[in-house]
Amino acid sequence: MRKFIFILGFCLLFTVLKAQDAYQPGFIILNNGTRIAGSIRLNNSEPWFNQRRIWFKDSAAMAADPNVKSKKYKADDLKFYQVGERKFEKVHYVDYENLQLKSMGSNDHMLEKLSDGRINSYCFYQYPKDFDAYYGTEEGLEQYKQKQKNDLLMGYKILAKKDNESKFHDALDYDMQKYLEDNHDVWEKYKAGGYGNQPLTKKKGLMAKMIATAKKTAFKQEEADAIVAAFNDYNAGNATK
DSSP, X not given: XXXXXXXXXXXXXXXXXXXXXXXXXXXXXXXXXXXXXXXXXXXXXXXXXGGTEEEEEEHHHHHHOTTOOOEEEETTTXXXXXETTEEEEEEEOOOGGGOOHHHHSOOEEEEEEEEOSSEEEEEEOOOOOSEEEEEEOHHHHHHHHHHHHHHHHHOOEEEEEXXXXXXXXXXXXXXXXXXXXXXXXXXXXXXXXXXXXOOOOOOOXXXXXXXXXXXXXXXHXXXXXXXXXXXXXXXXXXXXX
């Protein structure tokens, strides 16, 4: 079986959106504050691309011509956009774990907002590598590409700031007590696993820590949902400073 070296290049500008990613009602707010209603198409299968640009149809233009072509808006053009109930806000964040050429020029991303109040949180996906190399068969290449995509889908972070913190923390890998302890009810509920998360216990020994870490990894989506629910309960019960 012949093997080859494949050089993979990824570019944000030319990724084709899948047909199932339909346009949905929403609006955008430009950097100058102008708000424009229309329809927005998100990339649901590769959500990291939504952090860099969206495709938008102006509602006024659509009224005049239902077949009007969409316009691409990049993160540099936008301050905010909303699709249905999902809100995306421009956030400045440097991902030091994954510095790449395409992120050197701008570290501004349009991130989906998960909680709003004293604790602000956002979902952040890392981007595909600028260039990658694979040695193997064509069949193996497809498996390799799928694994890379799955790793990006599951490797998201919940970036969070409380009050006047100067930098973001990844709430999935942070001491939640620092965020929640001044709301007794929310903190006790979170500790007990009341949000669907793994209950917090005092870990004793290396094996206990390894098991706890494995559980958090295996149930990452449940942990993420629990964190966001706790943040929103906290914000509802704690007035903004």
